[in-house]
Amino acid sequence: MTRVIKAAGAAxxxxxxxxMIEVERINSYYGDSHILFDVSMAxxxxxxxxxxxxxxxxxxxxxxxxxxxxxxxxGTIRFEGAAIEALPSHVIAQRGLQLVPEExxxxxxxxxxxxxxLAALSAPQPLPLDDIFAIFPRLRxxxxxxxxxxxGGEQQMLAIARALIRRPRVILLDEPFEGLAVIIVQNLxxxxxxxxxxxxxxxxxxxxxxxxxxxxxxxxxxNNGHMVFEGTPEALRAAPDVMDRYLGV
Amino acid sequence: xxxxxxxxxQAFNGIALGSLLALIxxxxxxxxxxxxxxxxxxxxxxxxxxxxxxxxxGAWGSFGAALALGALALLALGFALxxxxxxxxxxxxxxxxxxxxxxxxxxxxxxxxxxxxxxxxRVPLPGWGQGIVNFGFFLYPLYRVQVIGMVAxxxxxxxxxxxxxxxxxxxxxxxxxxxMVQLLGTNVQRMFLVVFSLGAMAAGIAGVIYAPLSSVIxxxxxxxxxxxxVVIVIGGLGxxxxxxxxxxxxxxxxSLTTLFNPAYAQAAxxxxxxLVLIVRPRGLFGTLGRA
Ligand SMILES: Nc1ncnc2c1ncn2[C@@H]1O[C@H](COP(=O)(O)OP(=O)(O)OP(=O)(O)O)[C@@H](O)[C@H]1O
Ligand SMILES: [Mg+2]
Numbered sequence: 001m002t003r004v005i006k007a008a009g010a011a012x013x014x015x016x017x018x019x020m021i022e023v024e025r026i027n028s029y030y031g032d033s034h035i036l037f038d039v040s041m042a043x044x045x046x047x048x049x050x051x052x053x054x055x056x057x058x059x060x061x062x063x064x065x066x067x068x069x070x071x072x073x074x075g076t077i078r079f080e081g082a083a084i085e086a087l088p089s090h091v092i093a094q095r096g097l098q099l100v101p102e103e104x105x106x107x108x109x110x111x112x113x114x115x116x117x118l119a120a121l122s123a124p125q126p127l128p129l130d131d132i133f134a135i136f137p138r139l140r141x142x143x144x145x146x147x148x149x150x151x152g153g154e155q156q157m158l159a160i161a162r163a164l165i166r167r168p169r170v171i172l173l174d175e176p177f178e179g180l181a182v183i184i185v186q187n188l189x190x191x192x193x194x195x196x197x198x199x200x201x202x203x204x205x206x207x208x209x210x211x212x213x214x215x216x217x218x219x220x221x222x223n224n225g226h227m228v229f230e231g232t233p234e235a236l237r238a239a240p241d242v243m244d245r246y247l248g249v
Numbered sequence: 250x251x252x253x254x255x256x257x258x259q260a261f262n263g264i265a266l267g268s269l270l271a272l273i274x275x276x277x278x279x280x281x282x283x284x285x286x287x288x289x290x291x292x293x294x295x296x297x298x299x300x301x302x303x304x305x306x307g308a309w310g311s312f313g314a315a316l317a318l319g320a321l322a323l324l325a326l327g328f329a330l331x332x333x334x335x336x337x338x339x340x341x342x343x344x345x346x347x348x349x350x351x352x353x354x355x356x357x358x359x360x361x362x363x364x365x366x367x368x369x370x371r372v373p374l375p376g377w378g379q380g381i382v383n384f385g386f387f388l389y390p391l392y393r394v395q396v397i398g399m400v401a402x403x404x405x406x407x408x409x410x411x412x413x414x415x416x417x418x419x420x421x422x423x424x425x426x427x428x429m430v431q432l433l434g435t436n437v438q439r440m441f442l443v444v445f446s447l448g449a450m451a452a453g454i455a456g457v458i459y460a461p462l463s464s465v466i467x468x469x470x471x472x473x474x475x476x477x478x479v480v481i482v483i484g485g486l487g488x489x490x491x492x493x494x495x496x497x498x499x500x501x502x503x504s505l506t507t508l509f510n511p512a513y514a515q516a517a518x519x520x521x522x523x524l525v526l527i528v529r530p531r532g533l534f535g536t537l538g539r540a
Contacts (some may be wrong), residue, residue: 089431090435090436090437101432105429107421109421109536110418110421110425118418118433121419121434122433122434
């Protein structure tokens, strides 16, 4: 049973533009197990959308489906007007939809610089390395180090930097703050705020609901693969039943 | 007991054999690391290179022509096989991949047996490779020194390609995590084609270079294939430095054991492989833990 609680006041505020990603009733599977059930959502230009839900709700699967790492068995995903649900993941990335996966997936045998160069390879107009190092000064210090020798925080910085160097149209951030020290979370939040101020479109999945809500313009809540809520952060805070039942906050 | 000159001469043989093993195994290892396919036809590709040398040297007497032809022929064969067959097996279970590459190897060996007959054939040394080098206290065949030089240049070229070029960057990243390379916008399928073709070419070139050292025979690739598996396990799968060091180690063990008792040569490489695996389960240079 899918019941989307449409909160009042979910309309876009002034800064947000035209629809960029339109997801309509997608169903995704791993082998025989059905994970996403008729999931629909939309992301607009310059918007920050938080995708929330308990462990195993299907948040990562939704992002992977958007990025083409998982292909939905039914439903459509339009990105800037064109259907992308059947495209291979490298083509989706080339169009500017960039996933930063939960596991970070840094290349351990490549240096920091090589990780960034690899990410920049297929981008039409990559950011100069210096711009990346201005955002993450720590990565400049560690540019010659192997990915496997980085701390968790540095790996997450590099994972985000690999996305930024491509100048993506949309960044899909899967639990960027997971398992990191408070000070590093603060640092990454500032980077995210600066991106938002520049008009970067972001979809963020976070267990840290409070952190996510400070960034988001709009939120979706998934439960057992069903979309159960859509609305502004204020509307979500004003819906204690949703917070309690689906987020455990 | 062998004398010192015998020992040194055999140690040099170990480097010559080991460098050839390194060249063949580095292709095999990178194909396995990047594509996830263990190419059981790799030994047969080495054999095809040796037969190209046999034909080209017989027809024109030019080693340069044999080398160029062997490289091109195996590059083209690798290209055609990856596009026409291997790529359909990337998502298939390993047993299917093994069956298809094993079958390919058998077909190549049988085709050569059909065309050239089952008996061994001699391949002459190139004119510039005839002669003996005097190292002072022992004499050594010139061509074997040249083999070491040629393979060293080829391995250096491999190194530059892997560590100093864009395609090399994609290959090294793809060996670790092809899915992530794809998620960062680079089509790994194209890289797979390059890796398989170049791996086949390296095996072919090794065959051309090896042919004058020995005679050619249709199943000559089999022991090399088995030894290359040992090289990869010792060096660490997907690791180029591992293949080079592993190749030299295996070449030396084979050669030096032969000096004492040839019957123990094969057993010795497995003994060393077992020792390495006990100390370093992923091989000397291995970082991959492939399921
Ligand atoms: N590769 C996989 N194969 C099979 N099942 C999977 C796979 N990955 C995830 N699942 C299952 O799919 C469901 C949704 O997983 P998903 O990773 O999308 O959840 P999530 O909301 O991101 O959870 P978390 O907060 O733990 O990251 C879970 O039940 C999970 O066990
Ligand atoms: Mg997840």
